[in-house]
Amino acid sequence: MAVNFVRPKIPKFTPDPWAIQFDQHGNLKHLLTIEGISPQWITRILDTAEGFVSVTDREVKKVPLLRGRTVVNLCFESSTRTRTTFELAAKRLSADVLNINLATSATKKGESLLDTLRNIQAMQADMFVVRHEQSGAPHFIAQHVEPHVSVINAGDGWHAHPTQALLDAFTVRRHKGDFAPLRIAIVGDVLHSRVARSQIHVFNSLNVGELRVIAPRTLIPQDIEHMGVRVFHDMRAGLRDVDVIIMLRLQRERMDAGLLPSEEEFYRLYGLTEEKLAWAKPDAIVMHPGPANRGVEIESRVADGPQSVILEQVSNGIGVRMAAMSLCMGRKGGES
Ligand code: CP
Numbered sequence: 001m002a003v004n005f006v007r008p009k010i011p012k013f014t015p016d017p018w019a020i021q022f023d024q025h026g027n028l029k030h031l032l033t034i035e036g037i038s039p040q041w042i043t044r045i046l047d048t049a050e051g052f053v054s055v056t057d058r059e060v061k062k063v064p065l066l067r068g069r070t071v072v073n074l075c076f077e078s079s080t081r082t083r084t085t086f087e088l089a090a091k092r093l094s095a096d097v098l099n100i101n102l103a104t105s106a107t108k109k110g111e112s113l114l115d116t117l118r119n120i121q122a123m124q125a126d127m128f129v130v131r132h133e134q135s136g137a138p139h140f141i142a143q144h145v146e147p148h149v150s151v152i153n154a155g156d157g158w159h160a161h162p163t164q165a166l167l168d169a170f171t172v173r174r175h176k177g178d179f180a181p182l183r184i185a186i187v188g189d190v191l192h193s194r195v196a197r198s199q200i201h202v203f204n205s206l207n208v209g210e211l212r213v214i215a216p217r218t219l220i221p222q223d224i225e226h227m228g229v230r231v232f233h234d235m236r237a238g239l240r241d242v243d244v245i246i247m248l249r250l251q252r253e254r255m256d257a258g259l260l261p262s263e264e265e266f267y268r269l270y271g272l273t274e275e276k277l278a279w280a281k282p283d284a285i286v287m288h289p290g291p292a293n294r295g296v297e298i299e300s301r302v303a304d305g306p307q308s309v310i311l312e313q314v315s316n317g318i319g320v321r322m323a324a325m326s327l328c329m330g331r332k333g334g335e336s
Pocket residue numbers: 078079080081082083155161164289290291
């Protein structure tokens with residue numbers, strides 16, 4: 001019997017990134033979402049990152065571009081890769097870095113987000129890097145900071161994770177070159193994934209040949225086809241002739257009960273095993289933004305196998321974040 005199932009909707013969040021991401025001279029000021037960033041700017045960020053990746057290969061991994069500037073990492077939600085690579089990126093640009101542990105901060109004692117922000121700003125901060133569980137929190141902060149302060153979104157709720165998508169595009173470009181002939185498949189919990197939404201914007205902006213999402217009906221939002229993707233519910237069909245496979249974590253913390261029969265069933269149908277990987281092109285690369293759950297969405301032999309570029313993504317994150325930070329603060333660099 002056919003099940004009449006209506007795919008869930010993404011919660012509505014309609015920011016106005018075009019209005020605030022650039023200053024009146026057309027320079028990048030804040031990086032809040034990929035929407036509103038032109039393909040030329042995306043390419044400029046990736047090209048700038050190339051220069052910074054070579055800096056991270058040197059014995060002395062520092063350039064003086066942000067000397068005298070203060071970068072504040074505001075992590076309202078847990079993070080391993082993003083927080084630490086932003087910290088390393090800021091230090092390699094010679095900035096002073098402050099990591100605020102929001103779990104022990106005054107916001108837990110009833111202080112409003114704006115008051116916390118004003119107090120940190122009073123310490124002469126020049127940039128806030130914001131990770132928050134609420135969609136739109138970095139936009140809110142960007143609308144309230146002093147004119148000289150930049151804000152970078154390090155992941156907000158279900159909404160966006162722009163620097164993750166940029167480092168993913170950077171990694172794909174390093175392995176595959178031109179985006180136009182590529183087929184890229186994003187697999188798994190697309191519904192709850194801010195990473196998937198930012199990846200869809202970045203890859204469509206860069207004119208990828210074909211962008212696919214592969215997932216059960218319950219984990220794909222309504223109307224996603226309008227974002228320029230082909231939807232597959234079958235792994236064998238979805239992976240056919242694919243050059244890049246991006247696996248996503250099941251975001252249990254954002255999931256209503258009943259979206260999945262079980263993790264075992266999900267792994268059987270959608271987990272990337274060596275057997276399923278063979279359905280893609282022989283030289284396909286395997287990516288995952290992390291944290292990866294082995295035996296849930298990916299088999300260990302694939303995560304650690306020769307086609308995996310998962311750890312390269314993490315390394316590339318430093319150079320891409322150096323590029324995003326320096327461009328937002330009006331410092332070009334990357335070659336110094
Ligand atoms: N990819 C990513 O955002 O990982 P973290 O949650 O560890 O920062």
